[in-house]
Amino acid sequence: MKQTVEFARFFLIAPEMLIVVTGLFLRVIFPIQIDSLLHGIQVSDDQLKWLVVVPATLFAWSLTSGRKLLFPDKDKEGVLQQWPEYWRLRLGFHVTLLWGFIFLMVSMAAWAGDWKNPSVTHAILLAVSVTGSGLCSLSLYNAQTRVEEAVSQYKVRR
Numbered sequence: 001m002k003q004t005v006e007f008a009r010f011f012l013i014a015p016e017m018l019i020v021v022t023g024l025f026l027r028v029i030f031p032i033q034i035d036s037l038l039h040g041i042q043v044s045d046d047q048l049k050w051l052v053v054v055p056a057t058l059f060a061w062s063l064t065s066g067r068k069l070l071f072p073d074k075d076k077e078g079v080l081q082q083w084p085e086y087w088r089l090r091l092g093f094h095v096t097l098l099w100g101f102i103f104l105m106v107s108m109a110a111w112a113g114d115w116k117n118p119s120v121t122h123a124i125l126l127a128v129s130v131t132g133s134g135l136c137s138l139s140l141y142n143a144q145t146r147v148e149e150a151v152s153q154y155k156v157r158r
Contacts, residue, residue, distance in 0.1 A: 006088060010095040015139075016103075016132050023128035031120045038118050048115045051126060055107040055133035059100040062140050066093055069144045075151045092143070096136050103132040 011017070026034060070090060072080060080086060107129035113122030 003087065003091060006091055007095065010092055011098070014095070014099065015135055016099040019128055019132045019135065023124050027121060027124050034120045034123065038120065038123055046115075048118065048126065051130060052107040052111040055100070055103045055129045058133040058137040059097075059104045062097060062100050062137055065140060065144060066097065069093055069140065069147055072144075072148050072151050074148060079154055080147065080151060089143070089147070093140070096140050096143075100133055100136045103129045103136065107133070 070080075070093060080089075083089075106125050110122050110125035110129055113119060113125075115122070
């Protein structure tokens with residue numbers, strides 16, 4: 001039960017959720033303004049189409065860097081895994097991966113759009129997916145750095 005509550009808290013009270021809600025808000029409240037902005041921007045459809053690769057690349061990076069978060073190179077004795085709150089770190093990592101996968105799927109939906117005549121929905125999907133996956137990767141990098149610092153400080157104190 002405790003892990004389920006923490007999962008819900010990590011997932012629902014997250015900056016990634018704010019990005020999704022902001023995207024929905026923009027789509028509902030400002031579709032006319034976004035449409036006129038889209039028609040005013042002169043970007044080739046190929047450039048926009050290839051922008052959807054960003055979430056896939058960041059998701060792949062998140063998968064590979066997760067090992068360094070959960071099993072830092074400096075922690076040869078497994079001190080981090082013995083930490084009583086390790087399950088929260090692991091759960092947070094899994095929630096970040098879930099968000100990354102969601103943003104990857106959103107980018108695939110955006111990729112399916114007609115980028116010669118971009119729609120407001122596809123443009124917002126693209127913006128949400130790129131921004132959200134970037135935030136996931138930044139959060140993961142930040143967590144990885146903080147864990148490495150904590151492990152280093154723990155070794156100095158011993």
